[in-house]
Amino acid sequence: MDDDRYPLRATIRDVAERAGVSIGTASKALNDNGRLKTETRERVIAAARELGFRPNSLAQSLHRTRSMTVGVLSTDSFGRFAFPIIEALEERLAKHGIAIFMCNATDDPAREKQHLDQLLGKRIDGLLVTGRRLDKRPPVAVPGQSMPVIYVFSQADDPEALCLLPDDYGGAMLGVQHLTGTGRKRIAHITGPETFEAVTLRHRGYRDALAAAGLPEIEGYYRNGKWSEAWGREAVASLFDGKAEVPDALFCGNDQIARGATDALRERGVAVPAAVAVVGFDNWDVMTLAARPPLSSVDMNLRELGQLAGERLISMIAGERLKGVERLPCSLVVRQSSDPKQS
Amino acid sequence: MDDDRYPLRATIRDVAERAGVSIGTASKALNDNGRLKTETRERVIAAARELGFRPNSLAQSLHRTRSMTVGVLSTDSFGRFAFPIIEALEERLAKHGIAIFMCNATDDPAREKQHLDQLLGKRIDGLLVTGRRLDKRPPVAVPGQSMPVIYVFSQADDPEALCLLPDDYGGAMLGVQHLTGTGRKRIAHITGPETFEAVTLRHRGYRDALAAAGLPEIEGYYRNGKWSEAWGREAVASLFDGKAEVPDALFCGNDQIARGATDALRERGVAVPAAVAVVGFDNWDVMTLAARPPLSSVDMNLRELGQLAGERLISMIAGERLKGVERLPCSLVVRQSSDPKQS
DNA sequence: TGAGGTCAGGAAAACCTTTTCCTTGCAACA
């Protein structure tokens, strides 16, 4: 073990020495500041390169008042939804030289506080909170407006907060309008538990889209259950078995339900999409592409949501004050389960 | 916008002033160092609390030579596999007060270099590289042993590097032994493309387990294809349709293949597990629990892998030198697809 | 009375950069 330890890094003092200038001058040369002869500037830059000098951003941050880091606090052990968001966010911020601290506090307020303390100590320039959207969460306890906070795919119980969400209502409209527009008249909605705000919003979208198409709501065609394939199969059983009149389309609350429903239909010998069209929600390829036939689905554009969060965060760090709920439009991806012409 | 900007944070100087001591003394009081009267110590601590003081960890890091941060560089846009690993790692490191910078460089060397530069500037204490394991990746270019690097779920083409991987060979043995142990004689292996090292390792495990049980390898029972449900269905078709002798068990390279296979068997009226047992790989609940019947599967213990990575990284930061390939055992989760007695 | 010891806390260097303000040298101008 001796002293073959990891060696020390070159500092600007080493660079200055090697270039034969003062450290102030070296700094100016490297940052393209001050009044220097081009020759001097180049000499410093060469010295820096030769030494593999890389400025210590801790020291820089200490001086400037920006750390060029933000925190991402994820409740809901960064699942399938948080991932694309965070990935897009990271990509967006990296372009501005901002790095992200990743923290996970699975609905444990104590761990959340601990993480928050740590992040505050690291002087992050902003904070992004994400997590499952069951209901409004208590706002993060950052001391007295000390930094911008954005909630993404998560809603804070605080009118001053900025929350970025997918437009569940509009997404549902989109899905159902696609079905009404292709001639479906008896559209059922099989979805998750009503404890999710998204469920009630999508339900509203469903109803409004039916109304807009002049279609009646049919008794028993709105079904709440779990977010699982098993529930999709079960719902199909209760909607179809022994019924004289059956749906000609299913709008499902997520792709797992949609897939379960599709499987159940196929096993009953009901043709999809000929007899019944199916549209899911989430556009999760693992489900939509593996289903037979592949599923049409509403896409929440989570990557766009993450990018938007990045932009908003940058604006707020620059001083802008933003608040309220902003909803990003969903889009519809049509596949064979609702349109036989798709390949 | 005026001056309702985000206010300044209290520094240790404010704390010292309020407690009527020098800043050195304040520091000692807060860090439980030096020789101080208990009364003084408590006065400082009280002052700190009243001001909501939180030490600036940038300044601390500047002084100590540890930043208490590590970088996570993920090629493979942190997919399903990287997630549990990173989550467990984060949890493990958080206990030691170490935060992680999350970077994503989807197989783009330029972005990787850019991220690396940024991380080096931030003086991370260590680096963890993760990503899809197709083949050995070129080692990360950290200048001259400047910090510990660990590859997890990824293998570097460098004998000096430490690589942490699941024991694919042992995992396959485990799965196949379970099948031979429950009386299966004709076990096929349906798996992914041979470009993955994991595929060849698992294949070896499969063969050795057969040999250990005194079973012959059967011509055509090892099948390479894609990692998809569709391939699982297709493989079953070619193994069963029009064949006089068929397998009595399928060991699949991942859960998607296993699920596709199970679906195909059911649709042919082949009873699972009565006539054919199925075992998957990955233990991905989205697949294993939704399949009918639920799938037995080999679990790579990715969370444990992440924890292990955290421990190793901490050791290496403390000065220990580690290298070589370390493989973590897999475990088997038995469900109905291979054992009718399971619920 | 003085030498030495302990206790409590202060002063200042160190960590690495950036930036503001100064100094020096030299040319141009009256």
Add this chain to the structure above:
DNA sequence: TGTTGCAAGGAAAAGGTTTTCCTGACCTCA
């Protein structure tokens, strides 16, 4: 010749914290 003006670069403060070393004050023992 003396005054300006400018170019080039140095000195030092600042940013927040930790740590080493130092100073007094008080006590003990000879």
